[in-house]
Amino acid sequence: MNNRLFFSLSPQPIDPVTEKAFLTDPECGALVTFEGWVRNFNDGHEVISLEYQAHPQLAVAEGEGLLKDIAAAYPIAAIRVIHRTGHLEIGDLAVWIGVTAVHRQEAFAACSGVLEELKQRVPIWKKEHYRDSPVVGFPQNQSPPPS
Amino acid sequence: MQVTLQYYGSLEAERGLFEETKQVTSPLTARKLYQNVTREHGLTLPGNALRVAVNHAFADWEILLQEGDTVAFMPPFAGG
Numbered sequence: 001m002n003n004r005l006f007f008s009l010s011p012q013p014i015d016p017v018t019e020k021a022f023l024t025d026p027e028c029g030a031l032v033t034f035e036g037w038v039r040n041f042n043d044g045h046e047v048i049s050l051e052y053q054a055h056p057q058l059a060v061a062e063g064e065g066l067l068k069d070i071a072a073a074y075p076i077a078a079i080r081v082i083h084r085t086g087h088l089e090i091g092d093l094a095v096w097i098g099v100t101a102v103h104r105q106e107a108f109a110a111c112s113g114v115l116e117e118l119k120q121r122v123p124i125w126k127k128e129h130y131r132d133s134p135v136v137g138f139p140q141n142q143s144p145p146p147s
Numbered sequence: 148m149q150v151t152l153q154y155y156g157s158l159e160a161e162r163g164l165f166e167e168t169k170q171v172t173s174p175l176t177a178r179k180l181y182q183n184v185t186r187e188h189g190l191t192l193p194g195n196a197l198r199v200a201v202n203h204a205f206a207d208w209e210i211l212l213q214e215g216d217t218v219a220f221m222p223p224f225a226g227g
Contacts, residue, residue: 036227052226053155053156053159054226055153055155055200055203055219055221057203058200058203058204058205058219059226061203061204083226083227094227095226095227115227118226118227119224119226119227120224121224122224122226122227123155123198123200123221123224123226124224124225124226124227125155125156125157125222125224125225125226126225126226127156127160136160138156138157138160138222138225139225140222140223140224140225141223141224141225141226141227
């Protein structure tokens with residue numbers, strides 16, 4: 001994978017300022033970023049914290065693959081994606097996506113496309129802890145296609 | 148032969164552990180291995196709701212397992 005496309009898992013908090021600095025490019029007129037935050041409710045429960053688990057080798061391989069697919073579909077300059085693993089509190093940054101392009105339209109479209117593909121393709125799981133229940137929850141993005 | 152099994156997401160909670168090694172009889176497909184552990188440990192997720200990876204790559208359920216393989220059982224994803 002070249003430097004234009006970067007996908008990484010991080011057990012440490014994500015710093016958007018640091019990530020954004022990697023994308024500086026005088027030829028680009030647009031940077032679109034997305035921040036996914038940990039929300040305090042889901043599926044009728046008050047969420048107090050959660051944990052992200054990834055299949056490390058497969059998640060990075062699939063993440064890099066989806067960035068290549070998005071870069072082939074949109075005339076973007078660069079894409080950078082960081083997804084958290086481990087324990088997160090309410091308000092923590094769970095995923096950060098940055099896309100640069102000459103113009104805004106393709107940066108917006110590619111950023112949205114990265115997030116949608118990530119949800120479907122990248123093997124990451126979420127375990128939610130609830131205030132009103134000792135049972136943990138395992139929300140799902142969708143049923144996977146049969147192997 | 149010996150294989151290593153990994154349980155991701157809700158499967159880890161159901162099985163009560165993330166990883167284990169098992170002695171199994173060859174030939175054995177990933178599908179049959181999951182059926183065996185489902186029966187043995189009362190796992191509730193059907194195989195057709197999961198994806199399987201062998202040695203850190205997505206695999207077909209009909210793959211024939213080899214000595215030393217690592218088999219990951221993966222429920223629907225929840226990243227993003």
